[in-house]
Amino acid sequence: MGLYIEARIHAELDLLWDRTQDPAQHQRWDLRFTTIDYLPRAEGxxxxxxxxxxVLPFLSVAGTGVSAGETERPDGTRTSALRxxxxxxxxxxxxGGGYWRYVPEGDGVRFLTGYDYRPRWGRxxxxxxxxxxxxxxxxxxxxxFDRLRLWLERGITPERALWNWLAELAVRALVLTAACVGIFQGPGHAASLMFAIPPLLLVAACLALFASPLPCVPAARRCVRRAPARARAPRLTRTLETPR
Known part of the structure; x- marks a missing residue:
């Protein structure tokens, strides 16, 4: 099965294209890559x-790829494909291989990707x-994708967005830990507290687990992660050979 992700971003198409096609910008917001370097190429x-x-402080996994982009289409959309x-x-x-598609809609862009790959290591x-x-x-x-959206819409840099996410994660973990400790220690409190504190602690635990992320914090749940029934890869993906 292929992977599909879609985000609605209120930004200019040219700016979104630049932040995704420039490797120096791309590696700042995409959690899947640490470094991306373009190699010299001839015109066309x-x-x-x-x-x-x-993947670890002392271990990096490297690979190679090839990409091609269409910057002008009659319907105003753009497509970038890679292997x-x-x-x-x-x-x-x-x-593996995949594509990015940029679809202008109103005051923003529907930015989506579809890709798939073959794993190694057998069964x-x-x-x-x-x-x-x-x-x-x-x-x-x-x-x-949501980290990129925050950068384009709210001016929150990818580095700041990461710190915001880590800070919120730490707060949630602290609240959840305190709530669990309080719940398990509840029977040892006075009778008047036994019935008042546990429900509050349960509420705190539920908020730590299920409350929506703050607007300044990137969240995967804000993106569509299921492909529409008629989604299909663009023809551009078939023009590229897998790098060796």
Whole structure:
């Protein structure tokens, strides 16, 4: 099954295109990549690039890719397609491809992506991908799209957005921990407190788990993560060869 993520961004199309097509800008907001470097190319040729993702402080997984973009279409939309591969033995992702589509709508752009890949490591890799890695990739892509939206709409830089998310996560963890400690220690309190405190602690725990993120915090839940029935990859994706 392919992955699909869609975000509605109130921004100019040219600015969104620049923030997503410029590798120096792209690597700032996309959680899936640590570095992206374009390689030299001749006029008219697809753009080849190198990418790396830091999975641990001392370990990065690298790969190569090739991309092509259509900047002008009669209906006002734009499309960018890519194929990628990683020879790194520790990379679960072996090779794949996908696209970005930019659809102007009113005062904004419907920015969407569809992509898929083949995992390595045989049967173990397929199981790990289905139950762990693929859901993580969907979440990371959607979270990154909302991070990009905050940058374009509210001027919150990707670096600040990450700190906002970590701070909110820490507060939620502290509240949840305090609530759980209070709930389990409740029977030891005076009788008047036994019936007053636990419900409040349950409310606090529920808020820590289920409350909507603050407007300044990126959240994957704000993006569409299920493809519409008629969604299909653009023809541009078929013109690219998988890098070796």
């Amino acid at each position: 040729e697809p753009q080849h690039f190198r990418y790396a993702t830091r 990628f591969a990683s020879p790194h033995p520790l990379s679960l992702l072996k090779e 173990f890799g397929r199981v790990a991908d289905r139950f762990l890695f693929r859901p993580l990739m969907v979440w990371a892509t959607a979270w990154s």
